Amino acid sequence: MGCLALLQALPAFLAVIQTASSASLNFGGHHARTVAQGNVWPASVAGEVHDKTWSNFTEATTRWSSYEAPTFNQVFLPKTEQDLSLGVSKISIASAISICGKMYRLKVRGMQLRYLSSNNLPWLAKSGGHGYPTTLHSIQNAVLINLENFKYVRMQNDGTALVGTGARFQDVVDVVGAAGREFSESFRLRIIFAHSNLYSAVGSCGCVGATGDVLGGGLGRLQGLHGLQSDAVRKLRLALWNGTIIEASNQVNQDLFWGLRGSGQNYGIVIETTYQTWPATNGGLFYNADMTFTKDAIKRIIDITNKLSTPALDSKLAILIYFASDATTSNLTVIVNIVYAGPEKEGQKYSKLFSSFSLSLAESMLTWAELPTKTVLGLIPASCAEGPRYNLYSLITKTLDSQSFVQFGDAFEQFMQDYPPANGSALQIETFGVQGIMALPDDYSAFPHRHNFRNQVESVGRYTDDSVADAVDNFFRGWRDRFAKPAISGYDQLQIYQNYGHGDEPVSAVYGYQAWRHQRLTNLKNTYDPHGFFNGYHPVPSNLANWT
Secondary structure, three states, rough: OOOEEEOOOOOOOOOOOOOOOOOOEOOOEEEHHHHOOOHHHHHHHHHOEEOOOHHHHHHHOOOOOOOOOOOOEEOOOOHHHHHHHHHHHHHHHHHHHOOOEEEEEEOOHHHHHHHHHHHOOHHHHHHOOOOOHHHHHHOEEEEEEEEOOOOEEEEEEOOEEEEEEEEHHHHHHHHHHHHHOOOOOOOEEEEEEOOEEEEEEEEOOOOOOOOOOHHHHHOOOOOHOOOOHHHHHHEEEEEEEOEEEEEEEEOOOHHHHHHHHHHHHHHHHEEEEEEEOOOOOHHEEEEOOOEEEEEEHHHHHHHHHHHHOOOOOOOEEEEEEEEEEEEEOOOEEEEEEEEOOOOOOHHHHHHHHHOOOOOEEEEEEEEEEHHHHOOHHHHHHHHHHHOOEEEEEEEEOOOOOOHHHHHHHHHHHHHHHHHHHHHEEEEEEEOOHHHHHHHOOOHHHHHHHOOOEEEEEEEEEOOOOHHHHOOOOOOOHHHHHHHHOHHHHHHOOOOOOOOOOOOOOHHHHHHOOHHHHHHHHHHHHHOOOOOOOOOOOOOOOOHHOOOO
């Protein structure tokens, strides 16, 4: 018995933190089932745990999308890092013993150890709650760890920004922008409800959790200047499966630091992130132009965008193209948004290429902090509404095939007319500069698309009437697959940005096809998540044979 150490059992749960990330707990080889109703929470955190009888339960657990969504029986709102660590360590450590330094799963039965009845608990952590991959559906009747109490943004004397995992993106841009600084802002595809007779998909939402996007890479309008959002990360602080709090940076736990930036939902709960920031470009002012078009303009719009992005888009330029529905007529409307990190006159050189045949043109000079709320005709804030079904598909393309998008426009307009309950659906194309991303070596981080991140094409089917669910899924999945054909996408293999992944893609499409990436990521998974606690959001395979 000299080398037998029974691991100390402490209370609660572990979760992944990301706008969309999670993992279900699996004990004794069985999938987590339901939340135990016994007295499993210690007195020090019991007041931070609530069940469905709590008046704020719905507000605390509702997510942006209800499509293939997780469900919850309890919500845990830790107030401090110590509370979170305490919760983590019990549910994890209570399930194992160490024999001569080797970990074994522990199956315990008996009322005298009733707190172990919680070992079959599924869970999910929430920062912004905007994640939407279908892998989240595996988490049912779970405990939600709501991290809203970790909401803070602090500028440091060295120009870095310290961001708590409960902060939303708007919180970050307000503080960083006020300090005269900037970095690549987060982007997430969102839906606007009927406004001025338009339905529109928009990105760069201020309501999105600020930490989540960085774990998958973090694209943004300023990536041509500053690289990905994750490229600006200098340090992360996180809780591991056993409750241990560690840091990862270029100075400590370097391999974990590498993996957190691109596959970060797989290893622990990120509590705090330190970002490098840069002095504001052009005195902090950005040229913005919003234009609307009929579907007859699609080919010209796509051709101009291709020309501008060959060989690469101006590093200061960002182009967004939206395929939206007129809420009154169900006819297709196309919106083009131009943001240029520079003077108005320079930005107009690009907007004039489109405005000469647009139906409308709205121009403005905006601060960096205003971009999430005032671009795209000021429609973005409405996209934060929670609750409908949002079924998303996406891919990365090297070029934009104009004929395919013309055909999509015709098919999309007809689809929305045939299925009125899906009239809030949309498609978005994001074409941003890539110079800042490509300036770093391919192995800089776990982000695998550093040299093939030209155009993001994302579609979202929005509805509340499930009678159209199959039609929506078939339509947008079919077009994703069509756009992915090598002759159309320009890539021989499917390329998926992890934060936009649907959940049905090959793992290599999300994390890279190179064998060295598979080996490195699987080694990290087995080192930091040996029991598969973090398998709810695009999980990295723990076995090399399972890479697809």
